[in-house]
Amino acid sequence: MSLLTVSGLSVHAPDGRALVRDLSFAIGPGDRLGLIGESGSGKSLTALAIMGLLPAGMTVSGSVLLDTPGLPASEVVGAPARLLNRLRGRAVTAVFQEPLTALDPLMRVGRQVAGPLRRWRGLRGAALREATLAALAEVRLTDPERIARAYPHEISGGQRQRVAIAMALACRPALLIADEPTTALDVSVQADVLSLLANLIAAHGMSLLFITHDLAVVAGVTDRVLVMRDGTAVESGTVRDIVTAPRAPYTRDLVNSARTFDAALDRRKP
Amino acid sequence: MSNAILEARDVHFGYRHSAPVLAGVSFAVRPGRSMALVGESGAGKTTLLRLLLGLARPGSGAILFDGRELDLGDRARRLEFRRGVQTVFQDPYSSLDPRQRVSRIVAEPLRSLGLGPAAVDRDAPRADRRAEIRQRVAAALDSVGLPADAADRYPHEFSGGQRQRIAIARAVVCEPRVLLADEPVSALDVTTRVRIVDLLGELTRERGLTVVMVSHDLGVVATLCEDIAVLERGRIVEQGGIDAVLGSPTHPYTRRLIASAPRLPAAR
Amino acid sequence: MSAAVSVPVRTPARRRRRSVTLTAGCVLAGLIVALAVVSLVWLPYPPSDVSGGRLAGPGGGHLLGTDKLGRDLFTQLMIGARIALAVGCGAVALGGILGVATGLAAGFATRWLDDAIAAALDILIAFPVLLVAMLLVAAQGASLVSAIVAIGLGSSAVVARLTRVLVKRVLAQDFVTAARTSGTSWPRIVLEHVLPNVWPTLVVNLALQLGVAVLAEASLSYLGLGAPPPNESWGRMLQEAQATVLTAPLGAIAPGVLLILLVIGVNLIADGLRDVADPTRRRSR
Numbered sequence: 001m002s003l004l005t006v007s008g009l010s011v012h013a014p015d016g017r018a019l020v021r022d023l024s025f026a027i028g029p030g031d032r033l034g035l036i037g038e039s040g041s042g043k044s045l046t047a048l049a050i051m052g053l054l055p056a057g058m059t060v061s062g063s064v065l066l067d068t069p070g071l072p073a074s075e076v077v078g079a080p081a082r083l084l085n086r087l088r089g090r091a092v093t094a095v096f097q098e099p100l101t102a103l104d105p106l107m108r109v110g111r112q113v114a115g116p117l118r119r120w121r122g123l124r125g126a127a128l129r130e131a132t133l134a135a136l137a138e139v140r141l142t143d144p145e146r147i148a149r150a151y152p153h154e155i156s157g158g159q160r161q162r163v164a165i166a167m168a169l170a171c172r173p174a175l176l177i178a179d180e181p182t183t184a185l186d187v188s189v190q191a192d193v194l195s196l197l198a199n200l201i202a203a204h205g206m207s208l209l210f211i212t213h214d215l216a217v218v219a220g221v222t223d224r225v226l227v228m229r230d231g232t233a234v235e236s237g238t239v240r241d242i243v244t245a246p247r248a249p250y251t252r253d254l255v256n257s258a259r260t261f262d263a264a265l266d267r268r269k270p
Numbered sequence: 271m272s273n274a275i276l277e278a279r280d281v282h283f284g285y286r287h288s289a290p291v292l293a294g295v296s297f298a299v300r301p302g303r304s305m306a307l308v309g310e311s312g313a314g315k316t317t318l319l320r321l322l323l324g325l326a327r328p329g330s331g332a333i334l335f336d337g338r339e340l341d342l343g344d345r346a347r348r349l350e351f352r353r354g355v356q357t358v359f360q361d362p363y364s365s366l367d368p369r370q371r372v373s374r375i376v377a378e379p380l381r382s383l384g385l386g387p388a389a390v391d392r393d394a395p396r397a398d399r400r401a402e403i404r405q406r407v408a409a410a411l412d413s414v415g416l417p418a419d420a421a422d423r424y425p426h427e428f429s430g431g432q433r434q435r436i437a438i439a440r441a442v443v444c445e446p447r448v449l450l451a452d453e454p455v456s457a458l459d460v461t462t463r464v465r466i467v468d469l470l471g472e473l474t475r476e477r478g479l480t481v482v483m484v485s486h487d488l489g490v491v492a493t494l495c496e497d498i499a500v501l502e503r504g505r506i507v508e509q510g511g512i513d514a515v516l517g518s519p520t521h522p523y524t525r526r527l528i529a530s531a532p533r534l535p536a537a538r
Numbered sequence: 539m540s541a542a543v544s545v546p547v548r549t550p551a552r553r554r555r556r557s558v559t560l561t562a563g564c565v566l567a568g569l570i571v572a573l574a575v576v577s578l579v580w581l582p583y584p585p586s587d588v589s590g591g592r593l594a595g596p597g598g599g600h601l602l603g604t605d606k607l608g609r610d611l612f613t614q615l616m617i618g619a620r621i622a623l624a625v626g627c628g629a630v631a632l633g634g635i636l637g638v639a640t641g642l643a644a645g646f647a648t649r650w651l652d653d654a655i656a657a658a659l660d661i662l663i664a665f666p667v668l669l670v671a672m673l674l675v676a677a678q679g680a681s682l683v684s685a686i687v688a689i690g691l692g693s694s695a696v697v698a699r700l701t702r703v704l705v706k707r708v709l710a711q712d713f714v715t716a717a718r719t720s721g722t723s724w725p726r727i728v729l730e731h732v733l734p735n736v737w738p739t740l741v742v743n744l745a746l747q748l749g750v751a752v753l754a755e756a757s758l759s760y761l762g763l764g765a766p767p768p769n770e771s772w773g774r775m776l777q778e779a780q781a782t783v784l785t786a787p788l789g790a791i792a793p794g795v796l797l798i799l800l801v802i803g804v805n806l807i808a809d810g811l812r813d814v815a816d817p818t819r820r821r822s823r
Contacts, residue, residue, distance in 0.1 A: 215460070217532045219534055220532060256464075259534060260464050260467075262489055262534045265489050265492050348721070357719050365716055369734040370731075375713075383720065440716070
């Protein structure tokens with residue numbers, strides 16, 4: 001029983017160009033799938049399509065079926081806004097690349113995290129405040145009270161991304177989509193945020209769809225990988241297989257490029 | 271240290287009423303040994319680059335080119351410096367003037383700095399100068415792997431990786447000795463990254479170019495550079511040969527940087 | 539040697555598409571321009587000829603009839619077209635040159651000077667153009683030149699504010715820094731990099747300013763602050779036709795219609811220019 005079943009998903013630009021072509025994959029409960037591709041591969045559009053968030057003017061065809069516990073199995077493609085609003089937050093949420101634009105700059109952080117908590121868990125007053133601080137502590141933010149009172153521009157990029165993760169997890173969704181969540185962060189912060197993500201996913205038994213261009217990052221955070229290029233799936237398999245024995249020429253190219261830089265780090269060790 | 275092309279000596283830089291951006295920064299770039307300036311955001315890398323390019327002056331300390339302190343007021347020395355030190359920027363979408371053709375973009379250093387002492391004389395007929403400029407532009411485009419007809423196109427017709435190549439062509443057209451590259455590949459896809467880094471390596475070997483690369487990506491700098499300086503919050507915490515520093519780092523920050531770099535699972 | 543990289547040929551389709559709005563605008567505005575140009579070499583009647591009989595309707599040698607003094611309406615309209623365009627273009631030229639120069643200065647200025655200029659511009663923009671015109675008229679007397687100067691000043695403040703923002707945006711781009719490290723002097727950077735990148739947006743704004751200037755001139759003349767006779771502007775014609783608008787409506791309708799045509803035409807040109815000019819330069823990522 002898959003949580004998410006994507007079948008023959010195609011997305012076309014307003015001028016008719018195919019941006020995603022006939023994409024199919026499935027994510028089961030507790031699965032961690034990585035979507036690897038370079039710019040223009042259609043990976044971000046796939047994430048938006050799953051959440052019904054494609055920009056106006058694009059045409060979608062195919063099927064995106066979300067079957068999460070507690071909600072009836074629903075088709076996202078062509079779904080009305082009311083259904084999508086019910087799905088988003090409970091069945092599936094997302095964390096995006098740029099934490100600066102993911103948060104409302106004019107609203108204090110605490111209020112933003114409280115938003116989904118109030119909506120989905122129906123909390124008010126003191127209970128809401130406690131839950132907010134707990135959510136911030138869960139993403140390992142030290143001094144949650146200070147963070148809750150701060151505005152987004154007053155905290156660092158890494159902290160903002162943790163807040164975005166806290167907001168995404170507030171409703172305990174079944175599936176979390178993370179689209180390049182650490183690309184805009186410093187490398188030392190990246191490692192922390194990735195490990196945080198991995199722990200939380202495991203702790204709450206969620207499924208993860210992790211989108212990135214960085215093979216090394218995806219290797220640490222997912223079990224299976226789907227390689228995309230120009231809107232189609234090129235190869236899929238376990239992380240180990242893809243990274244050690246890629247079959248498709250494009251995947252081999254990708255892996256070799258990543259290995260070049262990786263190997264350079266090794267050579268330097270005594 | 272005496273044969274350093276570019277050198278920073280005890281450089282300080284800061285704004286009034288705030289913490290210094292750079293403090294006590296000293297390092298030397300030796301010809302033929304490409305150098306990496308590594309650090310995260312807030313380390314002061316961009317400011318350091320601006321100082322090395324003479325676009326700003328240090329609060330105290332000095333920047334030296336060929337052993338002499340930078341003096342951009344003197345026209346001859348300014349020309350010599352600009353001809354000797356060129357730069358490539360991080361964002362391929364902002365470093366090329368969208369209203370100019372590639373030929374004009376790549377020719378700009380030649381038009382502003384002159385064709386160099388060995389070239390056609392300044393008093394030579396314009397047609398000769400134009401012909402020489404055209405030829406040098408074509409040679410530069412060829413050396414970065416772009417076809418000759420790229421010269422007549424506009425930047426928006428090219429991809430990110432190709433735009434970086436154009437930027438590199440512009441940087442090498444006047445045959446500089448040092449190329450200061452500010453995160454030249456971080457905005458590019460990984461397969462393109464390898465190609466551009468290879469290109470830079472080729473240029474260092476074939477043209478005797480010394481690259482100073484500012485980056486946060488250790489893998490990239492480890493592929494290209496021989497020396498490294500690690501910056502943390504405006505100070506150099508460790509520097510030296512890249513094998514030594516990456517192989518056996520002494521400063522905790524350097525160790526943390528190395529440990530945080532995401533690694534692929536071992537092959538087989 | 540690196541393998542040569544192939545370059546995709548991608549001519550943006552939008553540039554090819556002829557702008558309908560631009561054509562329509564040119565036609566409308568062109569009509570008025572034609573009237574004005576012809577008026578320089580030929581008029582149906584001499585401007586001060588009052589032989590037609592007062593407030594006569596169309597016919598009898600007068601295409602649109604006569605005004606309250608007996609002058610041929612059509613002649614007056616042609617002269618009015620000349621005035622409208624002269625003042626409009628003159629004001630926009632003045633405003634454009636002054637505005638771009640000030641905007642450039644502000645764009646390059648240090649923080650406090652830039653703030654001072656921005657504040658001054660805001661104050662100038664807050665002043666109604668008509669008020670400035672009245673002050674000028676009180677000082678210099680009503681004339682074509684004072685109308686051009688007054689409207690031009692008002693226009694320059696708006697242009698300057700826009701130019702300032704555009705210049706700052708361009709200066710923040712890496713290609714300007716690249717020009718500096720390529721040894722290009724600041725004056726050449728302004729000429730070769732800043733102005734060409736600022737120009738497309740600016741020219742659209744200037745076209746819009748032309749419409750505003752033409753209307754401002756008509757308002758000034760309506761209030762009697764514009765050019766004095768025999769330079770009959772449309773605004774003055776409207777004012778004179780007020781009293782007799784019910785008995786001889788053509789005297790008010792005709793200048794009004796031409797005014798509308800010119801302003802709409804100029805605005806359509808501005809819209810069309812926006813289509814044709816810059817934003818096909820989209821990022822490919």
